[in-house]
Every structure is written in structure tokens, then in C-alpha cells.
Amino acid sequence: MTNAIEITGLTKTYRSRRGPVQAVAGLDLVVPEGGVHGFLGANGAGKTTTIRALVGHLRASSGQIKVLGASAPGQLPKVIDRIGALVEQPSFFPNFSGRRNLQLLARSRGFPARRVGEVLETVGLAERAGSRFATYSLGMKQRLGVAAVLLKDPELMILDEPANGLDPEGILEMRTLLRRLGAEGRTVFVSSHILSEVQQICDRVTVIAAGRTVRTSTVHELLQGAESKFRVGIPGDEREQHVAATVLTGAGFDVFVDGAGGLAVEVEPENASMVTKALADASIYLAHLSPIERTLEEVFLELTADPAASGAPS
Amino acid sequence: MNLFVAELWRCWSRRATKIVLILGFLLITGVMVWLTLRPQFETKSTPQFSSCEFNPEGEPKDVCVIEGGEPVRVDQRIDLVDDLSDAMAGTGTALAVIGVLLGSTLLGAEFGAASLSTQLAYEPRRTRVWVTKAAAVAVASAAVCAGLLVILAGEMAAVAAARGITDGVDGGWLADRALELGRLAAAGALGALFGFGITGIARRTVAAIVAFLVMLAIVEPLLVNTFGWAEQRMPIMALTLFAFDPFVRDDGGGDFTSLAQTATVASVWIAAIVLIAGVIFRRSELR
Numbered sequence: 354m355t356n357a358i359e360i361t362g363l364t365k366t367y368r369s370r371r372g373p374v375q376a377v378a379g380l381d382l383v384v385p386e387g388g389v390h391g392f393l394g395a396n397g398a399g400k401t402t403t404i405r406a407l408v409g410h411l412r413a414s415s416g417q418i419k420v421l422g423a424s425a426p427g428q429l430p431k432v433i434d435r436i437g438a439l440v441e442q443p444s445f446f447p448n449f450s451g452r453r454n455l456q457l458l459a460r461s462r463g464f465p466a467r468r469v470g471e472v473l474e475t476v477g478l479a480e481r482a483g484s485r486f487a488t489y490s491l492g493m494k495q496r497l498g499v500a501a502v503l504l505k506d507p508e509l510m511i512l513d514e515p516a517n518g519l520d521p522e523g524i525l526e527m528r529t530l531l532r533r534l535g536a537e538g539r540t541v542f543v544s545s546h547i548l549s550e551v552q553q554i555c556d557r558v559t560v561i562a563a564g565r566t567v568r569t570s571t572v573h574e575l576l577q578g579a580e581s582k583f584r585v586g587i588p589g590d591e592r593e594q595h596v597a598a599t600v601l602t603g604a605g606f607d608v609f610v611d612g613a614g615g616l617a618v619e620v621e622p623e624n625a626s627m628v629t630k631a632l633a634d635a636s637i638y639l640a641h642l643s644p645i646e647r648t649l650e651e652v653f654l655e656l657t658a659d660p661a662a663s664g665a666p667s
Numbered sequence: 668m669n670l671f672v673a674e675l676w677r678c679w680s681r682r683a684t685k686i687v688l689i690l691g692f693l694l695i696t697g698v699m700v701w702l703t704l705r706p707q708f709e710t711k712s713t714p715q716f717s718s719c720e721f722n723p724e725g726e727p728k729d730v731c732v733i734e735g736g737e738p739v740r741v742d743q744r745i746d747l748v749d750d751l752s753d754a755m756a757g758t759g760t761a762l763a764v765i766g767v768l769l770g771s772t773l774l775g776a777e778f779g780a781a782s783l784s785t786q787l788a789y790e791p792r793r794t795r796v797w798v799t800k801a802a803a804v805a806v807a808s809a810a811v812c813a814g815l816l817v818i819l820a821g822e823m824a825a826v827a828a829a830r831g832i833t834d835g836v837d838g839g840w841l842a843d844r845a846l847e848l849g850r851l852a853a854a855g856a857l858g859a860l861f862g863f864g865i866t867g868i869a870r871r872t873v874a875a876i877v878a879f880l881v882m883l884a885i886v887e888p889l890l891v892n893t894f895g896w897a898e899q900r901m902p903i904m905a906l907t908l909f910a911f912d913p914f915v916r917d918d919g920g921g922d923f924t925s926l927a928q929t930a931t932v933a934s935v936w937i938a939a940i941v942l943i944a945g946v947i948f949r950r951s952e953l954r
């Protein structure tokens with residue numbers, strides 16, 4: 354499998370009156386071709402700076418960037434027609450209509466005029482395409498930004514917070530659209546703060562903190578790796594639960610009360626049967642033993658809670 | 668070429684371009700209506716200067732007593748051959764100012780809307796983007812200026828044909844007016860590039876207009892008064908003289924000796940300004 358994006362040792366330091374500010378500190382990133390790849394990080398983690406460096410809006414202080422095999426920014430013009438990018442807020446001429454703004458972009462690259470109508474239809478903006486951009490809501494502006502990305506029919510889409518400002522219906526449509534684009538074989542690289550959305554649409558994610566990559570894996574692996582906690586269903590009242598907790602603690606398990614007030618243990622999935630055995634030996638029989646699945650949000654918070662511990666600079 | 672056509676289309680679609688054309692049309696039409704409606708002939712008393720001393724040019728030297736003379740009949744009809752030439756010459760500086768306004772607003776709008784980041788995601792070659800934008804702004808401004816002059820010429824010709832004099836209109840005269848139109852359109856384009864370049868450096872639309880006025884009214888006169896040799900090197904002075912063309916009617920051109928010299932001085936300065944702005948654009952980081 355070839356890679357759509359390869360970043361090695363990317364650093365970016367901004368100059369400011371209070372001295373240099375390091376926004377990205379040796380970030381490594383590999384995005385394979387095809388599918389939806391999430392790019393997660395807290396505010397100020399370096400997501401937008403990385404994306405700006407990817408599309409040539411700023412020069413990296415050091416490091417190497419390859420996009421669709423071309424070095425950025427030097428060779429970017431060779432592949433730019435295969436890349437669609439939406440960086441932060443979509444920026445268009447406020448007094449031109451949405452359609453006119455897209456027509457200008459289409460004409461600048463010689464794309465057929467009918468593409469404008471098609472992409473406006475795709476993002477659900479066809480009815481308001483004739484209105485001035487300045488009159489659009491934040492969500493509509495975001496849709497127009499995505500339409501501008503789709504105009505090129507790109508192999509690689511780089512989207513910075515595409516669901517920003519969308520209403521629930523818009524978020525659902527965006528989710529469906531990104532999933533479809535990823536399933537078509539395109540590479541969708543999407544940064545987002547809405548982790549539940551990322552969990553639903555992404556095949557792979559990269560988590561960054563303080564300008565460095567903390568973790569890259571498939572969403573499945575990331576969440577599966579977190580399934581070391583099991584909810585222990587004990588029939589009976591509180592006293593039975595207390596006895597079970599005592600038995601499990603005595604057997605060497607880490608026992609705690611889960612968010613719902615039930616009994617839970619922390620154990621590797623392959624050792625889950627040991628819980629059953631310990632309780633059965635004490636004549637306590639389980640109603641169920643079910644893994645407690647953590648959300649991407651929980652995993653993300655855990656990974657980014659202590660960047661120093663994960664090797665990222667403070 | 669696609670980029671140039673798109674940029675030209677953008678310039679044409681801008682409200683500022685349409686407003687300039689509409690206001691120009693209304694102003695020209697208003698003047699033409701007034702010229703049409705006013706009496707074709709007027710009777711005036713020719714001033715008679717008595718008890719005056721006259722200089723060699725025949726003008727009174729001191730305060731004179733003016734007495735009414737014989738009434739004469741003044742022909743106020745439009746004489747297309749003379750009046751159009753005068754009118755076109757009179758619009759020169761105004762067209763250069765219109766160029767500055769267009770050049771600065773067309774680029775300033777891009778900074779205001781931050782639309783360059785969207786555009787650079789389509790065409791990352793910044794030098795190409797900059798050169799194309801400058802060319803489109805120059806061509807659009809030249810077209811607007813030419814359009815206004817065509818409106819002026821067309822309406823004046825219509826008024827002259829209806830209630831004025833069209834004698835002397837021939838191929839040679841038309842060719843001269845076409846050349847004059849080309850020169851004035853070029854003055855508009857140079858003004859636009861000046862506005863474009865200053866806006867590119869300052870990132871503010873208003874900066875170009877302020878720079879133009881301050882240089883014209885304060886900086887250049889000051890420099891010329893301080894350093895005599897500076898007169899032939901002043902960009903705005905050169906631009907306004909190029910637009911006015913005093914050489915053809917022997918109407919004074921300062922230390923400038925020819926129209927070509929004014930064009931060269933203005934062009935070199937404006938090219939330098941656009942180049943500096945382009946280097947800044949190429950090196951800038953879009954956040």
C-alpha cells in the first residue's frame with residue numbers, strides 16, 4: 354500500500370514578540386491511500402499548522418513532507434489537481450454568490466462548468482447557491498468549502514474541522530458523505546474535535562499532542578486495546594456485590610465501581626475467564642461478564658493527558 | 668490562461684468595477700444633457716480694459732478698470748474635433764485615480780476575504796498567481812477607462828451630430844483619438860498597478876489611495892523643491908503627466924521632455940512596487 358501523506362520530523366516555530374513559539378515539534382505522520390484518516394489533537398496541538406504546511410500555506414522550519422508522492426511545497430503544483438483542501442474557515446468573496454465563487458475556482462483550472470452544479474447538489478447547497486456568501490450561515494459556508502474541495506474530484510481530501518458549525522442534520526450528511534468518499538477509494542484526511550464523529554467515520558486515526566504524534570492506529574485497534582475493563586454482573590443485592598468484590602480483590606484483581614454503579618474489574622481479555630473461575634470457586638455465579646468499551650473520547654483524553662509521558666514535548 | 672480569464676472575470680464581477688462604470692456613465696450623461704439643453708449661442712459683453720498697462724502677452728499687469736464693451740455672440744455648440752480632444756485630455760488624471768482605486772480595491776478585497784488561501788489550494792505557484800492577478804487588474808482597469816472614454820466620445824458625438832459641429836472629423840482625427848484613448852487606458856492600467864502594488868505591500872486598500880494622494884500633494888513637491896534633479900524621477904508626477912500629455916499641446920511638462928520619458932519613469936517605479944509586493948506575497952505565510 355502506498356501512502357497519500359508522509360511527514361517526517363516536521364517542526365514549525367513561529368516568531369512572536371514574546372519569543373519563538375513551537376507549534377509543531379518533530380511530528381511524524383503516515384496516511385495510507387484510501388479510507389478516512391482522522392487527525393486528532395487538542396487546541397494548539399499543531400493540527401492546523403500541520404495541515405497548512407501540507408498544502409503549502411506555510412513553510413516548515415524543518416522536516417519532510419510528501420503528498421501523493423510529491424515533496425511539499427516544492428512539487429505540490431504537480432499534484433495539486435488531485436488534492437482538495439479545506440483549511441479552517443472556508444474563505445470566499447463575501448459579495449459573490451456561492452455558485453459564482455465556485456465558478457471562479459472551476460474556471461481557474463479549466464474544470465467543466467457542470468461540476469459546479471454537481472458539487473452544490475452533493476453538499477445540499479443547490480437551492481441557496483445564488484445567494485451571497487456573506488448571507489450564509491456558518492454551516493452553509495462549511496458546505497461551500499467542502500463543495501470547493503469536491504470540485505476537483507480529488508484523490509486526497511484534506512479537511513480541517515469540516516463539521517464545524519453544522520447542525521445535527523448537517524453533521525449526519527457530512528458523516529455519510531465522508532464515509533462514501535472513503536469507501537470510493539479516496540483518501541480523506543480529516544481533523545476534528547468531534548471525537549464521536551471521528552469514531553464513526555474514520556478507519557484510522559492519528560492522535561497528536563504538543564506538536565508530536567502520540568499514536569497512530571486503526572480506530573478498531575485503538576478501542577480494542579482499551580477493552581481491558583469488564584463489567585461483572587452479580588445477581589442479588591448490594592451485599593452479594595460486596596462479597597464478590599472481596600473475592601476478586603483477594604484473587605488479585607483490580608476491582609472498582611463503574612460509572613453505572615456496578616462492579617467492574619480490570620483484566621486483559623485473554624484472562625477474563627480467571628474472573629469467572631475465582632467467583633465460581635467462591636460459589637458466586639455470574640449473570641454476565643461484559644467488556645466495558647471506552648469511547649474514542651476517553652482514549653483520546655488518556656493519550657493526550659500527559660504529553661510528556663507519551664514522549665511529546667511540553 | 669485559465670487563471671487569467673478567471674481573474675479577469677472576477678475583476679469584472681466586482682461591485683467596485685460596476686460602480687465606477689455606472690457612476691462614470693451617469694456623470695458623462697449628466698454633463699452631455701446639460702450641454703444639449705443649454706442655449707447654443709450666448710451674447711456676452713467683451714471686457715474692455717481701460718487705464719491699464721499690459722504685459723507683452725497682452726494681459727493686464729495690474730488692477731484694471733473693466734468696462735463693458737460691444738456685445739458679441741458666443742457659439743456654445745459642441746465642436747467634436749476640438750472639444751473631444753480637450754475633454755479626453757481633461758480626464759487623464761481622473762482616469763489614473765480611478766485606476767488606483769480599482770487596483771487597490773480589487774486586491775484589497777482578497778486580503779479582506781482571506782480568499783487567497785482558497786485560491787492557493789487550487790494554484791500553489793504564488794509567482795504565477797501574483798503575475799496573473801496584476802495582469803488582470805491592469806487589463807480590467809484599462810478596459811474600464813477605455814469604456815468610460817468610449818461612452819464620453821459616443822455621447823459627445825451624438826450631441827455634436829444633433830446640435831453641434833462635426834466638421835473636420837476624418838480618418839486622421841479618429842486615429843489620433845484612438846491613440847489618445849490607448850494612452851489614457853494605459854494611464855489607468857499604470858494607476859491600477861500602483862494601487863495593486865501598494866495594497867500588496869501594506870495589505871490595506873486605503874493605503875494605496877493615501878499613498879497616491881500624499882505622494883502627489885506632499886512628498887513629491889517637497890522632494891522636487893529640495894532636490895531639483897528629483898523632478899524627472901517622481902512616479903506620480905510622471906504618471907499624471909503621462910495621463911495629461913502636456914507635450915502635445917505645449918502645456919508645460921516640468922523637467923520631463925517627452926511623453927515617452929514620463930511613461931518610462933512611471934512604469935519603472937510601478938514595476939518595482941509590484942515586484943516588491945510580489946516578493947512579500949511569495950514569502951508570506953497564510954495563517
